[in-house]
Amino acid sequence: MKTRDRIVVAARALFNEQGYGAVTTAALAAQCGIAEGNLWYHFKTRRDLLEAIADQFAAVIDARLALAPAAQGDALADYTRLIGALMDEFRTFRFLYRDQAAYGEHVAVIAERAPEWTAKTFTQIEVHLARLVDTGQLDWPRAALRDLAINATIILRYGLEHYRELGEPTGTGTGAVRLTLKRHLTLFEHQLDPESATRLHGAIDAMEQGALAA
Amino acid sequence: MKTRDRIVVAARALFNEQGYGAVTTAALAAQCGIAEGNLWYHFKTRRDLLEAIADQFAAVIDARLALAPAAQGDALADYTRLIGALMDEFRTFRFLYRDQAAYGEHVAVIAERAPEWTAKTFTQIEVHLARLVDTGQLDWPRAALRDLAINATIILRYGLEHYRELGEPTGTGTGAVRLTLKRHLTLFEHQLDPESATRLHGAIDAMEQGALAA
DNA sequence: GCCCGTCTAGGGTATGCACCCTAATCGGAT
DNA sequence: ATCCGATTAGGGTGCATACCCTAGACGGGC
Numbered sequence: 001m002k003t004r005d006r007i008v009v010a011a012r013a014l015f016n017e018q019g020y021g022a023v024t025t026a027a028l029a030a031q032c033g034i035a036e037g038n039l040w041y042h043f044k045t046r047r048d049l050l051e052a053i054a055d056q057f058a059a060v061i062d063a064r065l066a067l068a069p070a071a072q073g074d075a076l077a078d079y080t081r082l083i084g085a086l087m088d089e090f091r092t093f094r095f096l097y098r099d100q101a102a103y104g105e106h107v108a109v110i111a112e113r114a115p116e117w118t119a120k121t122f123t124q125i126e127v128h129l130a131r132l133v134d135t136g137q138l139d140w141p142r143a144a145l146r147d148l149a150i151n152a153t154i155i156l157r158y159g160l161e162h163y164r165e166l167g168e169p170t171g172t173g174t175g176a177v178r179l180t181l182k183r184h185l186t187l188f189e190h191q192l193d194p195e196s197a198t199r200l201h202g203a204i205d206a207m208e209q210g211a212l213a214a
Numbered sequence: 215m216k217t218r219d220r221i222v223v224a225a226r227a228l229f230n231e232q233g234y235g236a237v238t239t240a241a242l243a244a245q246c247g248i249a250e251g252n253l254w255y256h257f258k259t260r261r262d263l264l265e266a267i268a269d270q271f272a273a274v275i276d277a278r279l280a281l282a283p284a285a286q287g288d289a290l291a292d293y294t295r296l297i298g299a300l301m302d303e304f305r306t307f308r309f310l311y312r313d314q315a316a317y318g319e320h321v322a323v324i325a326e327r328a329p330e331w332t333a334k335t336f337t338q339i340e341v342h343l344a345r346l347v348d349t350g351q352l353d354w355p356r357a358a359l360r361d362l363a364i365n366a367t368i369i370l371r372y373g374l375e376h377y378r379e380l381g382e383p384t385g386t387g388t389g390a391v392r393l394t395l396k397r398h399l400t401l402f403e404h405q406l407d408p409e410s411a412t413r414l415h416g417a418i419d420a421m422e423q424g425a426l427a428a
Numbered sequence: 429g430c431c432c433g434t435c436t437a438g439g440g441t442a443t444g445c446a447c448c449c450t451a452a453t454c455g456g457a458t
Numbered sequence: 459a460t461c462c463g464a465t466t467a468g469g470g471t472g473c474a475t476a477c478c479c480t481a482g483a484c485g486g487g488c
Contacts, residue, residue, distance in 0.1 A: 003434080019315025021235055025476060035436050040477065042434095097379075101233025101313055115381030147400040151369060154397075157379075158372040165311070165371075167329035183368075186361040187401075217464080239446060249466050254447065256464090 004042045007032055008052055020099035054107045057093045061117050075131040080203040082128050086156055087177045125149040137196040155184040218256045221246050226267055234313035268321045271307045275331050289345040290410055294417040296342050300370055301391045339363040351410040369398040
């Protein structure tokens with residue numbers, strides 16, 4: 001891996017663990033195992049590094065927003081794929097959501113596009129849930145799907161912070177993502193047919209060990 | 215109002231608006247209309263100021279946790295009172311939740327008690343919802359009340375951040391609290407009897423204009 | 429061997445900010 | 459009038475940190 005990419009990966013991890021403002025450039029260089037001067041060779045300012053991460057973030061979101069349920073496919077697998085991708089994103093770029101006060105409103109791509117991303121995410125989840133209704137796997141009034149999608153998004157979006165506030169560990173491998181996915185299931189699992197509910201639980205159990213590592 | 219109290223109030227407001235780390239002691243003194251030396255007369259360190267606010271926070275939470283539905287009273291009014299108090303708290307002390315990465319894990323009262331507070335809040339909401347079930351105003355399986363209480367708490371807790379991410383203004387007087395309360399209602403309003411649903415909506419509409427000012 | 433991109437080591441600077449210090453003034457209570 | 463707590467104005471310090479600068483080394487490609 002090229003040094004520049006190693007810096008981006010390490011920065012993202014440190015910012016997520018310690019908070020954006022608490023990570024010094026000296027500590028980051030040490031974490032990468034490079035001289036601080038080399039960090040400045042690759043990124044002129046700390047802001048340039050932040051924007052490199054934000055550009056990655058935007059690309060990941062655009063790719064995820066392209067996910068749609070297949071017309072004739074496995075609606076449950078499609079839904080599982082989506083929520084897995086969402087949690088991967090919330091976890092990988094956690095500090096970008098959480099530490100906005102620390103890095104300010106000036107990362108242009110986020111300031112401009114976050115509201116639109118969020119609104120599109122509601123729609124994306126709604127469309128996936130509608131497929132579950134169409135296939136008879138979920139019993140939910142069509143008129144109430146939007147609200148369910150929004151509430152599900154909120155719970156997924158803030159799940160890691162929620163468990164942090166409960167004093168639980170929330171880093172990678174702790175099971176916090178799985179807990180969050182299960183938490184969101186409580187919104188509608190009583191309206192899933194029993195087989196689908198079981199499959200979804202099983203898919204979520206399998207998720208933190210493998211799929212989300214990608 | 216005594217200067218010391220004025221400093222606490224102004225600090226809380228500035229920390230909420232701008233983020234804890236972005237508020238300099240110079241700006242805070244200016245906001246209070248006092249010399250910076252006077253700020254240091256009242257608080258020896260910035261941390262002392264933070265802890266004064268955290269102590270207030272703890273007292274407010276303890277008082278709110280003491281709220282319980284009356285055995286023979288108006289269950290809907292009791293529930294309304296509780297969610298109003300909760301939103302008041304989330305708004306008044308918003309930075310204490312949001313900016314934890316900025317001020318660190320070292321405010322003892324929060325580090326020690328936040329998980330317990332959150333767990334008690336779930337129970338408090340659950341007990342209030344159970345009263346609504348008992349009075350026939352809410353139709354919800356008893357075994358599922360805990361999950362409803364937790365989901366309601368999450369949505370109330372993160373509502374302001376949610377609307378911020380949607381690009382909406384979230385300061386006092388913007389209607390964000392009302393939107394949050396309405397959002398949480400979507401979890402269960404279809405299971406309220408129509409009169410109760412109408413009353414609750416009305417109570418929420420009245421709330422941001424008056425009751426939450428207290 | 430030459431060129432060039434990448435990286436190092438080591439020293440440094442400018443800036444921002446929390447907090448200090450001091451002498452004087454002010455205002456309220458006795 | 460005196461005392462004392464509260465407040466001011468103005469100057470200052472120490473520290474942390476992002477980022478700069480420079481000469482040299484290293485490694486890969488031609």
